[in-house]
Amino acid sequence: MNTYSCETHINHALDVFVAEQGKFPIMEVASKEEKLSTKCTYCEELAMYVVANE
Template sequence: MKIYCCQEHVELALDVFVDEQESYPDLKTVDNPADLSTICEYCTERAIYIVENT
């Protein structure tokens, strides 16, 4: 599971991940958000975090 999210929705993404996966995720920052065209899964802002399992 991988969730891309903005600063505003990082807590929501962490909560959703833990609820669905029943484990704690890795939280990574996108190295250069300006180069990434992926948007937050909860709004239309650019994703700056990746919440994922290892």
Template structure:
């Protein structure tokens, strides 16, 4: 699972596809996760990209 901002969501999708060779699930950050930061920068995460 990768938390990503608007700018890095494409990079997160590519990473999941490369690692798991499957189409990733993309969802908006909600609830307690709203304060989570992007894994590629320190901006607030907007999306969660996961392989399941």
């Protein structure tokens, strides 16, 4: 499971991940390429973070 998040929605993304997966996620800063082309899962802003299980 990968969720992309902007600065505003990172806490929500972490909460949703824990609620759905039942474990703590890995949170990483999005790569330069991802920052240029990937939007937040929750809004239209560019993604700053990737929340993932691996």
